[in-house]
Structure formats: structure tokens, C-alpha cells
Amino acid sequence: MDGATKIKTEHLELFYGDVQALKDINLDIKEKEVTALIGPSGCGKSTFIRTVNRMNDLIIGCSVKGKVLFDNEDIYGEGMDIITLRKKIGMVFQKPNPFKMSIYDNIAYGPRIHGIKKKSELDEIVESSLRKAFIWNEVKDRMKTNALALSGGQQQRLCIARALAVDPEVVLMDEPTSALDPISTLKIEDLISELKKNYTIIIVTHNMQQGARISDKTAFFLNGEVIEYDLTDTIFMNPKNPKTEEYITGRFG
Numbered sequence: 001m002d003g004a005t006k007i008k009t010e011h012l013e014l015f016y017g018d019v020q021a022l023k024d025i026n027l028d029i030k031e032k033e034v035t036a037l038i039g040p041s042g043c044g045k046s047t048f049i050r051t052v053n054r055m056n057d058l059i060i061g062c063s064v065k066g067k068v069l070f071d072n073e074d075i076y077g078e079g080m081d082i083i084t085l086r087k088k089i090g091m092v093f094q095k096p097n098p099f100k101m102s103i104y105d106n107i108a109y110g111p112r113i114h115g116i117k118k119k120s121e122l123d124e125i126v127e128s129s130l131r132k133a134f135i136w137n138e139v140k141d142r143m144k145t146n147a148l149a150l151s152g153g154q155q156q157r158l159c160i161a162r163a164l165a166v167d168p169e170v171v172l173m174d175e176p177t178s179a180l181d182p183i184s185t186l187k188i189e190d191l192i193s194e195l196k197k198n199y200t201i202i203i204v205t206h207n208m209q210q211g212a213r214i215s216d217k218t219a220f221f222l223n224g225e226v227i228e229y230d231l232t233d234t235i236f237m238n239p240k241n242p243k244t245e246e247y248i249t250g251r252f253g
């Protein structure tokens with residue numbers, strides 16, 4: 001069953017100076033689904049997700065053409081409040097990047113920036129976010145501990161909890177498990193399957209098995225273009241484009 005469209009790109013193109021990194025991207029991403037972006041390094045996957053919450057704005061010489069619609073509103077249109085946009089479209093990076101502060105303050109950081117000051121309210125958000133990220137039981141007695149003392153896998157779940165603390169609608173994940181061991185990776189995958197009940201998730205992954213396991217739809221990127229976008233089962237079992245098949249079966253390049 002198709003849900004409502006959460007993010008839609010129309011003829012999206014992105015340039016770093018004169019270099020074109022994205023070419024005519026037309027994607028329709030449904031809410032409360034996991035969409036995986038696969039493809040070789042440097043093919044535009046990470047650039048694409050950074051375009052969806054305007055992280056590329058921070059790069060000098062970066063320019064965007066076409067449209068990125070979030071709930072039918074063009075995020076590159078005039079009057080778009082970028083702080084609100086990034087609150088609604090959270091991001092989790094490849095390497096866990098907790099702030100050098102306590103576990104509690106890592107999670108409370110975003111809500112405080114958005115004006116929540118009451119301790120009882122912050123306590124509730126911190127606990128609920130850590131529970132949603134499947135890490136509450138591991139850290140509930142260590143809330144004053146520096147987050148950097150956690151293991152890599154715990155740090156990544158903490159970063160996911162931090163993204164959830166500001167109540168986003170979309171969570172972008174840029175290879176969230178590539179720096180983790182297999183056990184931590186499976187914990188994050190279980191977590192993603194749980195989170196899609198309430199959030200729209202776009203994940204960049206180099207791990208083809210992971211893409212096949214956790215996503216509803218998959219987009220195959222190559223040289224800044226989307227070669228094929230379909231249900232994950234179709235992409236992996238019955239791709240229409242020979243290039244997709246070559247990549248999936250490892251006969252690529």
C-alpha cells in the first residue's frame with residue numbers, strides 16, 4: 001500500500017562550482033517507509049540526502065536547480081526557515097559524532113535550542129528518545145557520563161536518539177553502520193525497522209545485504225543519476241536496467 005508522498009524531487013540538479021554532482025533526479029519518497037540509496041562511491045548518494053535538508057548550503061560554490069518538495073512545499077523556495085526544516089528532517093552521519101558532553105546533555109541539546117527549558121519536560125524527552133533508540137536500559141544509570149565513553153555502536157544509537165529528540169518527521173542516515181561491528185550493525189537495523197512505524201527514513205548504504213534487508217524501496221545511483229528506483233524486492237530480484245543488475249551481482253566496473 002502506498003502512503004502519502006513525504007519528499008519529492010523534480011528535475012533536481014546540483015553543482016559544486018562547475019562540477020555537476022546530481023543530474024535530473026526525480027524521486028517520490030513515501031512517508032513511513034525506508035528508502036535505501038545504493039551505488040558506488042562518489043555517485044551522488046550522500047550529496048542527495050544532504051540536499052534534502054539543505055546541508056549542502058554550508059558548502060561554498062554549491063548551487064541547486066529543480067525542486068525538492070517536503071510535504072508539497074519547495075524547501076529551496078523563498079521564505080523557507082532552514083532551522084525548522086532541519087528540525088523536521090534530522091540527520092545521522094557515517095561516524096558517530098556525539099557532543100563532548102554528558103549523555104543527558106547530548107539528547108537535551110536540540111530541545112533546549114528549540115526553547116524547552118523545563119527540567120521535567122527535558123527529562124521526559126531524553127528518556128523517550130533513548131527508549132526509541134533502544135539504548136535507554138544501557139545508559140539510564142550513566143546519564144552524567146561523557147557520551148564519548150560509550151562504545152561505537154552505543155554512540156551511534158545515542159546520535160539517533162539525539163536526532164529523534166527534536167521530533168523530526170524524516171530521518172536521513174548516511175551509512176550509519178559502516179563504522180560499526182556486525183552486532184552493533186544488527187541493532188541499528190532492528191532499530192530502523194522499528195522507527196519506520198513513525199518516521200520516514202532515507203538511508204545511504206554500501207552494504208547491499210543491508211539495503212535488501214531493511215528497505216521498502218531502493219534507488220540505484222550512478223554518476224549522479226538515478227538509474228533505477230523501485231520496490232527493493234524488484235531492484236534486487238528483477239532489475240529492469242542491466243547496469244543495476246551488474247552492480248547488484250558484483251559484476252560492476
